Amino acid sequence: MDRYGTDVLKTDWRTPRRGRAQDLEAERGLVVEDVETGWVGAVVRVEKAGGMQVVHLEDRRGKVRGFPLGPGFLVDGKPVVLTPPTAERRAQVAAAKQAASRTASGSVRVSGQPARVASGSRIWVEGRHDAELVEKVWGDDLRVEGVVVEMLDGVDDLSAMIRQFAPTRDRRLGILVDHLVPGTKESRIVAEAARVSPYVKILGHPYVDVWQSIKPARLGLDAWPVIERGRSWKHGVLEALGWPHETQADVGLGWKKMLSTVRSYSDLEPTLLASVEELIDFVTVPPE
Known part of the structure; x- marks a missing residue:
């Protein structure tokens, strides 16, 4: 023992x-x-x-x-x-990688491929804000396809501009028009311009300005403010939001702030999404 x-x-x-x-x-x-x-x-x-x-x-x-x-x-x-x-962290990383594999438009991201040399086809949009929004959401896709987005100062002479561009089967033209609703001046101009060539497609959205294509919830709103007739819509919206609104510089800064809230296509209204996607499909269709 x-x-x-x-x-x-x-x-x-x-x-x-x-x-x-x-x-x-x-x-x-x-x-x-x-x-x-x-x-x-x-x-x-x-x-x-x-x-x-x-x-x-x-x-x-x-x-x-x-x-x-x-x-x-x-x-x-x-x-x-x-x-x-x-385990949760791994899931978060996996979700982040999955998100990174998609462009802002929801398309599968193409890695290691340089931007294609610009094709002859074009997409025209009304104004700088439209162009910046399209670039933010669809820019990666358009660079892969080699499609350039160009700004229009307006659509009053749209038929003449289309004739000057002279679209063809392999050099197509897509046009996005603001406030395209029946009975407006824009609808009459578009109806005439669409007859110029079978290789041009003109679509639009019903909003007074492309700002409205951003879902109001992204700005903490239930709906976009209603601005009385005769007043600048953009200045009125900025004032309703409580943002600086007196000068054109205020408008530019306000737009930058709005644009920063757009992360992907899911932050935009379906009407705009459908129009832009259809225009991209139209101008990237291979020649028959």
């Missing part, structure tokens, strides 16, 4: 009664207890706040409290050190 028993120094004699804490990912739904307060709840999210990571726990009554991520928790009575949910 060993009269002195086992050698306690050969064991982890400092081990706490409940055992040593083990690292555990704070995955959504994991039920844990905060040792200090006794709060028991399921993990609902992990986020950074005040320079530290915080885990939010929801108890059985639906109340949520935040605690610093790390040691000081129990799971089934055993101590754990909560760590960031790497």
Whole structure:
């Protein structure tokens, strides 16, 4: 018999009664207890706040409290050190990679291919703001196809401009017109211009200005403001938004702010999307 028993120094004699804490990912739904307060709840999210990571726990009554991520928790009575949910992080990375594989228009991004030399086909749009919006959402696609977007100062002489361009089967012309609704001056001009050539397609959107093609929710609105007749629509909208609106510079800055809210095609109204996509398809159709 060993009269002195086992050698306690050969064991982890400092081990706490409940055992040593083990690292555990704070995955959504994991039920844990905060040792200090006794709060028991399921993990609902992990986020950074005040320079530290915080885990939010929801108890059985639906109340949520935040605690610093790390040691000081129990799971089934055993101590754990909560760590960031790497599985969720991997999913976030995968989602980010998936998003990066798509252009702003939703098309599959073509990697490693330089922009094609410009083809003869063109897309005309009314004004700088229209051109900048089309570039932001469809620019990658158009560069791959070699299609150039050009600005129009207006559509009053549209038929003459089409004749000067002289579209052909392999040199097509697509035109996007603002405020194209039945009974307007624009609708009459477009009807005449469309007869000039079978290799021109003219489409439009019903909005007073291309600004309205941005979903109002992107600006924190339920709907675009209604501006009384006889007043500059853009200046009126900026004033309704509480933004500077007195000068043309204010208009330009306001538009830049609006454009920055557009992340992809999902931030635009379907009417504009359909028109632009159809025009791109038309001017990129291979010659018969």
